[in-house]
Amino acid sequence: MAEIKPLRAWRYNDELAKGIDDITSPLFDVVSQKQRDKLYQNPYNSIHLSVPKGENAAHNSKKTLEEWKKTGAIQHDELPGIYVYYQYFTLAGSQREYCRKGFICNIRAYHWDENVILRHENTMPHSVNDRIDILKETELNVSPTHGLYTDENFELEQYMDESMLRPIYETEDYQGVRDVLSVIHDAEVIRKFIKVIEDKKIILADGHHRYEGSMIYRQERMKNNPNHTGDEGYNFHLMFLTNTEADDLRILPTHRVIKGLENFSPTELIKKLEEYFIIKPVEEAHSINEIILGKQWAFGLLFKDFAIKVRLKPEMLDTMTWKFPDAIKALDLTVMHYFIIEKCLGIHGKDQRASSILEFDRSFSDCLAKVITDEAQMAIITNDISMEDVKQVCYSGFTMPQKSTYFYPKVICGYLFSSIKEDEFKSPPHSCF
DSSP, X not given: OOOEEOBOOEEEOHHHHTTHHHHOBOXXXXXXXXXXXXXXXXXXXXXXXXXXXXXTHHHHHHHHHHHHHHXXXXXXXXXXXXXXXXXXXXXXXXXXOEEEEEEEEEEEOOOGGGSSEEXXXXXXXXXXXXXXXXXXXXXXXXXXXXXXXXXXXXXXXXXXXXHTTSOSEEEEOTTSOEEEEEEEOOHHHHHHHHHHHTTOOEEEEEOHHHHHHHHHHHHHHHHTOTTOOSOSGGGEEEEEEEETTSTTOXXXXXXXXXXXXXXXXXXXXXXXXXXXXXXXEXXXXXXXXXXXXXXXXXXXXXXXXXXXXXXXXXXXXXXXXXXXOHHHHTSHHHHIIIIIIIIITOOOHHHHTTOSSEEEEOOHHHHHXXXXXXXXXXXXXXXOOOHHHHXXXXXXXXXXXXXXXXXXXXXXXXXXXXXXXXXXXXXXXXXXX
């Protein structure tokens, strides 16, 4: 089902790579303005390709790329390879070090209707357009999206572990995560990777906007190319693939922040909530995330001067009118968006995707601070979701609201870039691919 290919990556030259810490960057959708301002100061930081500055930002990215190629700041690897990427990390409150193992390759940019790449959340149109603009100008995949395959036999890990004995890069990124990259050039081993993945469906964990940009761009190029073969570079997308069966996938909760809602009244809101929820006051607002932990349909609501815990009355679930399968209706996120955001706050489901009133924040402490300082009217604190929940949504054919998941840690940008320009995408004649 899923066709993958090795790639000839563009990577920083040896001299620049000595300072790889200074030229990597967070992904475009998580980098803060403060981080951007600092990273822009380095003329070779990868942010100049991923989040370019200026009025004609996409064209600026193209000019930067052309200059880097011309001066040799980045160089084209001679052989196609599978790039192995490990991320070592810890979580708050635990001494355990996790290692998320995976590999980076090119994958065909299947349309959603082909049911090979499965999405679990919606996208925001303006973010997709932004990614398409950069892709059109540069013909470059600047950073890999994150996809999940399922292999209970762990067939590929032995080859990845062996590759990691000879790392190319090792850095500590902005998250405090240790990122390590290596490469596999052995043609026989690469064919094993291709074989294992070819009968899999891929769940898109992170990078829905970048992937959808590649998908739409592929459709446009196919339509305008009477000699389309399916082998052209524009058919492919850069992806980091990890195994759903490994014990190193972590999905952190993403909370909702409400700003700018007209005639907002906490008192009136609570009256509406009482119809659907059991409500209990919480004396210590800073502990509300622990109070709701692990409890189904339980949420913490933060206001400037107080906090409450709400938990859906079980009989209310049957009143939901959204046309979802029962399993999707029962998800915490569906309950939150239907009963709190639509029924009580009045932001209808069809409008939530583009609403400026609804924001997303994975930091509980940030949510609390925004409410206390009047930067926000309220915050809705939620639990994380499980990998099984994500699978259930994907296989159902439905999606969660945007920003429903936060797979941790995030992939970093700057280790490698993948060109889809025809003369750069094709494998050299001496290659087996």
